[in-house]
Amino acid sequence: MNPMTESAGGARDAEAVSKFVESFAAQLVEAGMQRMPARVFAALLSSDEGSMTSAELGEQLRISPAAVSGAVRYLAQTHMVSREREPGSRRERYRVHGNQWYEALTNxxxxxxxxxxxxxxxxxxxxxxxxxxxxxxxxxxxxxxxxxxxxxxxxxxxxxxxxxxxxx
Amino acid sequence: MNPMTESAGGARDAEAVSKFVESFAAQLVEAGMQRMPARVFAALLSSDEGSMTSAELGEQLRISPAAVSGAVRYLAQTHMVSREREPGSRRERYRVHGNQWYEALTNxxxxxxxxxxxxxxxxxxxxxxxxxxxxxxxxxxxxxxxxxxxxxxxxxxxxxxxxxxxxx
DNA sequence: CCTTAACTTCACAAAATTCTGAAAGAAGCG
DNA sequence: CGCTTCTTTCAGAATTTTGTGAAGTTAAGG
Structure with missing residues (x-):
């Protein structure tokens, strides 16, 4: 019943994840990144799969589809994130490419x-x-x-x- | 009479200097620096002495003393520029420290x-x-x-x- | 000390940016 | 092919940022 107890294996503590996402995003913003891209990026980085769909991002960050779209466009342009189509679906997944994103950062x-x-x-x-x-x-x-x-x-x-x- | 002919030794072509200042500042802005600090910094960088007074900066960039003050505060905090008092005067000089500024940049x-x-x-x-x-x-x-x-x-x-x- | 030159701070107007809802545009699926 | 689901674009409202004028502060010079 208690969401705190189902840590291992079950759903992650959404509260803790969100707290981290926002604090890491804040650092990125301070370093010059725009707010939405920073938040989207932080969310992707802290997802276990390293990828999320537009809807998932919108829900976690409480932002509109339009905001997700804009942020993702920016992130893709700067090679921080890549987009991939889920086969047989019109859903798109946005993914942080493991070790590639910080290469982009320094590039x-x-x-x-x-x-x-x-x-x-x-x-x-x-x-x-x-x-x-x-x-x-x-x-x-x-x-x-x-x-x-x-x-x-x-x-x-x-x-x-x-x-x-x-x-x- | 022609300002173009008095290049060596005389006053520099103010037009050309200003053009460079603005274009270099634009690059800095694009890289994330605020507009005023960028312009002030570019102006200092392209001055022969490597330093200018508040009044000189205001005149060249056509900005208010308040704007100069704000920009310089930022630049000093980030160690891109140092401030020095002209002895026996209440004028202050702002100076790019030769090779120190890009060290600050990478720091x-x-x-x-x-x-x-x-x-x-x-x-x-x-x-x-x-x-x-x-x-x-x-x-x-x-x-x-x-x-x-x-x-x-x-x-x-x-x-x-x-x-x-x-x-x- | 008083004057005055220079710099700083502050409140506010103007400008730029950001995010949204709404509508239009793709693309799978029956 | 039309329906449905997802994404993108766009105009505008709301917020944030920026730069100014004016008042305030500091310090040199008489």
Whole structure:
């Protein structure tokens, strides 16, 4: 009868899950993510299957189908989540791809590329021989440096992960 | 007479500077920074001295003293910019600390720490023996991994920078 | 000390964003 | 093919965020 007692094997404590979802989402929001994507993502991350349907998301988070749709579109674009059709159904499942999402998170390549572009323009338009131009050039070098570093870092992570958690 | 001809040594082409400032600020905004801090920061970055007064910032960006104040407070808190008093004056100068600002940018330690805290709670409240709990644990391991990696990366950058640009 | 220049804080108007309900659009299933 | 179930789009209401003017605070300079 008591929902607290059916922990192992049965339905999870919805209260506790929701509490975690909201607190993790809050952290993501603070780091710059939009509210709905953050909440949807946190919910998916804490689901046992690693995936949920639109209806399940709407129910747990108490948001409209429209909100789910918008959040999922954003998450899919940024490769944090993938969408898959349940065969023989018009229901869609949204899934966090195990270890792929945080790779997406660190994969700021597009952002860095644009910064580099802007900085190159800066060097040109301010003059490579000016103090400001030199500052730009150095900053540009920094970004070029971390760009390759991040790739190597993720390589090392994959090795480390395999050792620690097995391949899967 | 022609402002275009007085490039070397004279006043810089205000038009070109402003254009760069706004376009670089736009990139920062897109990456999640607030508008005013982004614009103020871009302006400082493209000034030859690497520093400007409140009045200069207000004039170039066409914003009120209040806006400058708010933006600078934010930038100082996040260590992107430092404030210094001009001796014997009540004017303050805001300065980008050469190579320190992008270190601040990559120094997301506080953010990562909070994520780690939230994830640890997640492992506990969802159960370390559940699929969701295991996913959390792995994500947690990932953040712990990159935390140390980033420190080492910045070490390497300092060495690389010294070689390329001299100590200063 | 009093004046004045400079920065900060605060309340509010304006602007941008977010979320919803409603309607339209796909796609399985009989 | 039409019915039904699910998803997406869209216009607008509600909330949140942003930037300003004005008043308040601090500190230099007479």
């Amino acid at each position: 700021r390549e597009a952002v860095i590329k644009r910064w580099e572009g802007a900085l190159r323009e800066g060097v040109t338009s301010l003059g490579a021989d000016t103090p400001a131009g030199r500052r730009m050039a150095e900053t540009l070098a920094f970004f070029e440096f971390i760009e390759t570093e991040i790739v190597e870092m993720m390589e090392r992570w994959r090795v480390h992960r395999e050792k620690t958690f097995g391949q899967e | 997301r330690e506080a953010v990562i720490k909070r994520w780690e805290g939230a994830l640890r709670e997640g492992v506990t409240s969802l159960g370390a023996d559940t699929p969701a709990g295991r996913r959390m644990a792995e994500t947690l391991a990932f953040f712990e991994f990159i935390e140390t990696e980033i420190v080492e990366m910045m070490e390497r950058w300092r060495v690389h920078r010294e070689k390329t640009f001299g100590q200063e």
